[in-house]
Each structure stands twice: as C-alpha cells, then as structure tokens.
Amino acid sequence: MRSVSVIGIGExxxxxxxxxxLRSLLQxxxxxxxxxxxxxxxxxxxxxxxxxxxxxxxxQGHMGPLASExxxxxxxxxxxxxxxxxxxxxxFRQAMIGxxxxxxxxxxxxxxxxxxHRKTEEITTGIASAADVEFEANLGATFPSLFAMIANxxxxxxxxxxxxxxxxxVQNHENGLLNPDAQMRKKITAKDVExxxxxAYPLTVYDCSxxxxxxxxxxLAASDIAEKISKKRAIEVIGSGHAGxxxxxxxxxxxxxxxATVNAAKEAxxxxxxxxxxxxxxxxHDCFTITQILNIEDLGFAEKGKGPKAVLExxxxxxxxxxxxxxxxxxxxxxxxxxxxxxxxxxIVTQLRGDAGERQxxxxxxxxxxxxxxxxxxxxVNIFRGR
Amino acid sequence: MRSVSVIGIGExxxxxxxxxxLRSLLQxxxxxxxxxxxxxxxxxxxxxxxxxxxxxxxxQGHMGPLASExxxxxxxxxxxxxxxxxxxxxxFRQAMIGxxxxxxxxxxxxxxxxxxHRKTEEITTGIASAADVEFEANLGATFPSLFAMIANxxxxxxxxxxxxxxxxxVQNHENGLLNPDAQMRKKITAKDVExxxxxAYPLTVYDCSxxxxxxxxxxLAASDIAEKISKKRAIEVIGSGHAGxxxxxxxxxxxxxxxATVNAAKEAxxxxxxxxxxxxxxxxHDCFTITQILNIEDLGFAEKGKGPKAVLExxxxxxxxxxxxxxxxxxxxxxxxxxxxxxxxxxIVTQLRGDAGERQxxxxxxxxxxxxxxxxxxxxVNIFRGR
Numbered sequence: 001m002r003s004v005s006v007i008g009i010g011e012x013x014x015x016x017x018x019x020x021x022l023r024s025l026l027q028x029x030x031x032x033x034x035x036x037x038x039x040x041x042x043x044x045x046x047x048x049x050x051x052x053x054x055x056x057x058x059x060q061g062h063m064g065p066l067a068s069e070x071x072x073x074x075x076x077x078x079x080x081x082x083x084x085x086x087x088x089x090x091x092f093r094q095a096m097i098g099x100x101x102x103x104x105x106x107x108x109x110x111x112x113x114x115x116x117h118r119k120t121e122e123i124t125t126g127i128a129s130a131a132d133v134e135f136e137a138n139l140g141a142t143f144p145s146l147f148a149m150i151a152n153x154x155x156x157x158x159x160x161x162x163x164x165x166x167x168x169x170v171q172n173h174e175n176g177l178l179n180p181d182a183q184m185r186k187k188i189t190a191k192d193v194e195x196x197x198x199x200a201y202p203l204t205v206y207d208c209s210x211x212x213x214x215x216x217x218x219x220l221a222a223s224d225i226a227e228k229i230s231k232k233r234a235i236e237v238i239g240s241g242h243a244g245x246x247x248x249x250x251x252x253x254x255x256x257x258x259x260a261t262v263n264a265a266k267e268a269x270x271x272x273x274x275x276x277x278x279x280x281x282x283x284x285h286d287c288f289t290i291t292q293i294l295n296i297e298d299l300g301f302a303e304k305g306k307g308p309k310a311v312l313e314x315x316x317x318x319x320x321x322x323x324x325x326x327x328x329x330x331x332x333x334x335x336x337x338x339x340x341x342x343x344x345x346x347x348i349v350t351q352l353r354g355d356a357g358e359r360q361x362x363x364x365x366x367x368x369x370x371x372x373x374x375x376x377x378x379x380x381v382n383i384f385r386g387r
Numbered sequence: 388m389r390s391v392s393v394i395g396i397g398e399x400x401x402x403x404x405x406x407x408x409l410r411s412l413l414q415x416x417x418x419x420x421x422x423x424x425x426x427x428x429x430x431x432x433x434x435x436x437x438x439x440x441x442x443x444x445x446x447q448g449h450m451g452p453l454a455s456e457x458x459x460x461x462x463x464x465x466x467x468x469x470x471x472x473x474x475x476x477x478x479f480r481q482a483m484i485g486x487x488x489x490x491x492x493x494x495x496x497x498x499x500x501x502x503x504h505r506k507t508e509e510i511t512t513g514i515a516s517a518a519d520v521e522f523e524a525n526l527g528a529t530f531p532s533l534f535a536m537i538a539n540x541x542x543x544x545x546x547x548x549x550x551x552x553x554x555x556x557v558q559n560h561e562n563g564l565l566n567p568d569a570q571m572r573k574k575i576t577a578k579d580v581e582x583x584x585x586x587a588y589p590l591t592v593y594d595c596s597x598x599x600x601x602x603x604x605x606x607l608a609a610s611d612i613a614e615k616i617s618k619k620r621a622i623e624v625i626g627s628g629h630a631g632x633x634x635x636x637x638x639x640x641x642x643x644x645x646x647a648t649v650n651a652a653k654e655a656x657x658x659x660x661x662x663x664x665x666x667x668x669x670x671x672h673d674c675f676t677i678t679q680i681l682n683i684e685d686l687g688f689a690e691k692g693k694g695p696k697a698v699l700e701x702x703x704x705x706x707x708x709x710x711x712x713x714x715x716x717x718x719x720x721x722x723x724x725x726x727x728x729x730x731x732x733x734x735i736v737t738q739l740r741g742d743a744g745e746r747q748x749x750x751x752x753x754x755x756x757x758x759x760x761x762x763x764x765x766x767x768v769n770i771f772r773g774r
Contacts, residue, residue, distance in 0.1 A: 059515070
C-alpha cells in the first residue's frame with residue numbers, strides 16, 4: 001500500500017456557535033485546510049466527510065455534497081462516514097485507504113457537528129443514538145451512566161481512580177487555556193471538579209466532555225507526491241488501526257480494558273513499527289475523565305491499573321514524558337462529535353510541524369490519535385511522523 | 388489494485404415490516420449472506436454498514452457495531468456510510484477499495500432501513516435530510532417536487548415523457564410480480580398510473596418509489612481467494628465509479644443530464660473495459676419514473692432524449708435488449724433506503740448466477756448497478772461479471 005501524508009489542516013474555533021450554519025462551519029474549516037495545503041481545488045479528487053448526527057439535530061444528512069458544494073469542489077465523489085464519536089477518524093482512515101489503494105492521490109477529509117442550538121434533552125437523545133437504543137438508551141442508560149459504570153468497575157478492580165480522574169480534567173483545562181480554538185479556556189481546580197454538579201456517580205459535570213459546535217478538515221496526499229504539490233512539511237501517516245467491540249456495554253468481556261482500543265492500537269503500532277515509548281504525545285478520546293485513564297493504559301503508556309499513578313506523577317502533563325491531550329481534549333477544547341477525530345489529527349500535525357506555540361511539546365517526533373465511538377464499540381488509532 | 392468478487396448475498400423480504408426491529412432485519416439478511424457464501428464468521432475481517440436515516444427515524448445511529456454484535460462478529464472494525472439513497476453502494480465501494488488496497492481479504496457489506504413505523508410527515512422529514520435542508524427542504528421542496536421539476540424540464544427539452552414514465556412503472560411492477568422479496572407484487576395498468584393520486588405534477592403516486600423496511604447484505608472477497616473459500620460461483624466486480632454533483636437542484640448545470648451518473652458511469656465503464664452494449668441487464672435508481680428514463684440515457688443505453696422511445700419499444704423490458712430493474716426496482720421491489728444499493732447488487736449477482744427463476748435474463752454475462760443519492764448529488768455505478 002502507498003504511504004499517505006497530511007499536507008493541510010484547518011479548523012473553526014470550537015464552542016457554542018449559535019449564529020453559524022453547518023454550511024458556514026464547513027466552509028471556514030474546509031477553506032482553511034485547502035489554503036494551508038496550498039493546493040488548487042481542482043487537484044482534490046474525493047471528499048470523505050464525517051458527521052455524527054446532523055440528521056436528528058439539524059434534519060440534515062448527505063453531508064458530502066453539502067460540503068462539496070459550499071467548497072466549490074465540482075462533481076468529485078463524496079461520502080459520509082458515521083461511527084458515533086469516532087466518525088471523524090473513520091473518514092480519515094477510509095480516505096487513507098483510498099489513497100493507499102491507488103484509487104486517489106489527493107483527498108479532502110472533513111468533520112462537522114452542530115449541536116448547541118437544541119435543547120438539552122434533544123442533545124441527549126441525539127447522542128444516545130450512538131448507544132444501543134433498544135437495550136440501553138430507551139432504558140435510561142445514556143452515556144454518562146454507561147461510563148459511570150465503567151468508572152465504578154475500575155474502582156472495584158484497581159482502586160478508586162477519583163484523584164487521577166480529577167487531575168485529567170485539571171490538566172486538560174490547563175492545556176485548553178493554551179489553545180486558541182478551545183471552547184473552554186478556563187483554569188479549574190481539583191476542588192471544582194470534585195464539588196462539581198453530580199451527573200452519574202462518580203462523574204461530576206467536570207468529568208464530562210463538552211457539547212460543541214465546530215468543524216475540522218485535513219488534506220491528504222500520497223506521500224510520493226506530497227512535497228511536490230504542497231509547500232508545507234508533509235506529516236506521514238505511519239500507522240493506522242481500526243477495531244470494534246459489542247455495541248452494548250453489558251456484552252463486553254471487560255469494562256476496564258477496552259478491546260476496541262487494544263486491538264486498534266496493536267494494528268497501528270505494528271503497521272508503524274513503533275512502541276508506546278516512541279510516541280512523543282497523544283490525543284486520546286476523553287469523553288469522560290475515566291476514559292482518558294483507560295486509554296492511557298490500553299494504548300500502552302502505563303500498565304493496566306497504573307494509569308492513575310502515571311497521571312498523578314505528571315507523566316501525561318504537557319511537560320511530562322507522554323503529554324496527553326495537549327489541545328485540551330474533548331474536555332476543554334470541546335467535542336463537536338463528527339469533527340473530533342479530525343481535530344485530534346489537526347493537533348498532532350500542529351505539534352509535529354512545531355507550530356503549537358505555548359503548548360508545543362519539545363522534540364515532537366511521533367504523535368498518536370485515539371478516537372472512540374459509543375461505549376468503545378468503535379476505535380481508530382493513527383500514528384504520525386514528522387519529517 | 389486487487390480484483391474483488393461477491394461470494395455471498397442475502398436479503399429480507401421488503402415491505403411494511405411493522406413487527407421487525409432493526410436488529411431482526413440485520414440478523415436475517417446478514418446471516419443469509421454469510422450462509423450463502425459458506426464462510427466461517429471468523430474469516431470476516433470488517434463490516435461496512437449502510438444506513439440512511441435511522442438516527443431520525445429510529446433514534447439509532449452507530450449501525451456498524453449494532454450489526455456486528457447481532458451477527459456475532461466479535462471485535463472486527465465496522466463503520467457506517469451515508470450518502471442519502473446511495474448509502475448502500477457507498478458501503479460496497481468502500482469495502483471493495485478496502486480489499487483492493489490489500490487491507491482486507493474478506494468483508495461483509497450490509498444495508499438496512501426501517502421507515503414504515505413513522506407517520507407520513509415524519510418519513511418526509513427524514514427523507515428530506517438527503518436534500519439541502521436550508522435551501523430546499525425547509526422551503527417545501529421535498530423530493531417529489533424536485534424530481535417533478537426534472538420531469539417538467541425534460542418535457543420542455545425533449546418532449547413529454549409521460550407515456551414512457553408510465554411504461555417504466557408498469558414494467559417494474561411486472562418484474563416485481565416475479566420477485567418473491569418485492570414489496571408490491573401487483574400488476575398495474577397505464578390507466579392506473581396516469582389516473583393515480585397526484586403528488587407533484589406530473590408525478591402521480593405510481594411514479595414514486597415506495598416507503599419500505601428491509602435489509603440486504605453481500606460478502607466480498609479478494610478474487611484470488613474467492614473460489615478457495617466459497618463454494619458459490621464468484622461474481623467479479625470488474626468496474627466501479629463514484630461521482631458527485633451539487634447538493635441543490637438549482638445549482639446543477641443540467642436537470643436532464645445527471646452529471647453524477649455520467650461521470651460515475653464513465654469511470655466504471657473505463658475500469659471494466661466494457662461499453663453500454665456489453666451490459667446484459669441493469670438495476671438503475673428509479674426513485675421516480677422520470678429518473679429511470681434519465682438513467683437509461685445517462686448510462687448510455689439510449690441516446691439523450693431517446694430514452695422514452697427505447698422504453699416504449701420494449702428494449703428495457705425483461706425480454707428486451709437491455710432489461711432494466713428485473714427485480715422490480717425501487718418502484719415495485721421497494722426502497723429501504725440504506726439497503727437499496729446492496730439489494731441492487733443482490734439482484735445482479737442472482738441474475739449472473741442464473742438463479743433468478745421466472746425473471747431470469749437469458750445469457751446474462753455482465754450486469755450493472757446504478758444508485759443515486761438525493762437530487763443526483765451522489766452516484767455509484769458498479770459493473771459485475773459472472774464466470
């Protein structure tokens with residue numbers, strides 16, 4: 001398979017963007033990515049578009065041609081991928097396979113979500129479509145309760161992760177303060193987190209990611225032509241893995257080792273020929289703080305059960321040995337669901353280019369993105385190398 | 388790129404299946420396809436799942452792991468593709484590229500839709516998400532009105548296609564009578580069609596495809612291993628094309644030559660190295676009878692403006708030179724949106740295997756599927772050859 005590189009990135013500011021249409025978000029982020037790559041629009045051969053649930057939240061499906069029309073991309077082929085909160089990474093991976101297969105040379109990949117205009121109960125219903133509606137959501141098991149069960153089971157098996165969960169929230173907010181695109185640029189304390197409004201025990205409101213509007217795009221090219229067509233430093237995709245698991249939480253073999261993450265990571269590390277200790281920094285899917293801890297373990301950055309210790313020792317802080325969610329993560333940068341996986345790649349490419357400003361990781365060489373869908377029923381892991 | 392073949396097919400009966408859950412539809416069609424291929428479930432490496440709008444109609448997204456869990460496929464990677472009514476063909480094409488790239492050897496591809504349990508106005512809103520909601524649907528331009536404008540424009544440019552539109556409906560119903568899976572197994576007359584309840588002039592209710600529940604699956608394998616792993620005759624995918632066009636009808640260069648169809652067909656014919664006259668039979672996207680006429684022309688089965696003549700001369704009938712929609716098409720077999728593109732492939736594979744019974748096309752050697760999304764904003768064309 002041909003090697004693939006990222007040659008352009010663009011994203012909107014994330015947040016409550018009540019005055020922005022889907023079209024406006026798509027246009028801003030898409031134009032930014034194309035301009036960043038410095039390619040002519042006529043060179044783009046396909047558009048892979050991620051969106052989670054505009055069909056329910058905005059009554060709008062068929063996001064491919066909507067984006068293509070607003071970006072003036074003519075009659076190129078488009079499609080939408082959806083895999084709950086992993087939708088963005090799925091679009092990226094399919095686009096990568098499209099180039100790897102020889103079908104395309106240059107493709108655009110985007111993600112978008114617009115959620116904040118709906119009422120809280122409607123947003124909850126929309127997000128719950130990522131769970132099993134018959135066996136979970138309709139019985140009241142929406143995502144905070146599902147991940148609360150995971151946190152409680154983790155406490156039972158490995159000891160209470162409360163203090164480390166709190167530290168994840170505090171660190172992600174510290175990083176978000178340094179990211180101009182982040183939704184919540186606000187320092188929080190351990191006391192804020194633990195005294196936060198209770199959502200589903202043990203999760204407080206500060207353990208939960210945000211409801212966010214936003215869009216993110218990247219331009220991909222076959223590595224053999226990347227530097228000819230773009231002035232930007234090409235960031236190579238050296239590994240990619242994609243795995244699944246049962247839809248329902250009740251059917252999983254383990255609640256504290258997420259099989260989808262373990263299997264996707266195994267595939268990505270093998271393809272890249274690297275180990276967890278080779279990773280300079282990672283964006284991991286912190287839909288809830290407990291998920292960030294599981295991810296740190298399942299990706300091999302800490303032994304199983306030792307994630308909390310790694311977090312509390314500062315290993316995952318911006319200055320630690322494996323900085324996690326330098327962008328602020330879903331917790332502070334925000335979680336515009338369809339855009340999230342693409343925005344993770346935006347951050348890693350920014351770091352590998354050395355363009356991350358105040359949040360720049362020193363000697364950033366290899367970066368990893370980890371994107372989960374639902375109760376870890378879908379996972380995509382990608383590994384990138386700067387040149 | 389590696390050659391890819393279809394080694395298994397399965398579908399539910401199409402219709403108003405009020406007592407069936409999404410899970411039940413997925414299970415029946417998926418198990419049938421896997422059994423038909425005769426492969427062990429452990430050989431299936433990925434699931435590409437198409438669904439148009441269960442997120443609005445059933446509150447259920449994340450169809451990949453839902454299907455994977457119900458079929459007992461373990462932790463394989465899954466994703467959902469959506470491109471309005473072309474969702475099924477998009478899943479098929481991405482799966483094909485996945486094998487062609489060398490990433491996978493054996494994959495399952497499915498499509499499902501459950502619509503009939505909702506009220507008519509809700510179904511209309513759900514389907515309208517395939518159009519531009521801001522600029523079309525919210526202004527009252529839902530699909531029957533959009534395709535009525537196409538029909539009126541066609542009449543202006545090439546003469547009134549009424550008689551041929553009627554013949555398309557009558558022929559598709561005749562074919563549907565011979566398909567045990569069809570929703571509407573009922574003979575209709577020209578008088579029925581033209582005196583039908585008016586929907587949007589000139590379209591009557593008999594010019595419109597059906598609202599349908601159903602699921603369809605196929606198993607794909609790399610052609611070089613297909614006959615080793617399956618006892619069934621492998622049907623090779625010799626060509627595939629995918630193109631887009633503007634989302635809005637108003638922005639299209641032509642309403643009577645659908646650019647997405649023309650470009651997807653061009654790509655598919657070139658890849659297959661065949662001409663329209665080499666095609667034994669085709670399943671084309673008859674969301675409305677006028678669309679069937681445009682498709683016949685845009686796929687090269689008749690000259691532009693001569694589609695009506697070809698239909699009226701019987702060329703597209705079951706016994707004609709290029710039988711169209713031998714399954715009954717979206718008009719009589721039904722249109723369970725996410726499943727439609729896969730079901731078209733089900734029909735072509737059935738014909739190429741010689742298993743189509745009363746509706747068998749004689750000397751069926753090469754078959755074509757044509758699947759549109761929205762107002763022809765997405766199109767996928769596939770070409771298959773029996774061995």
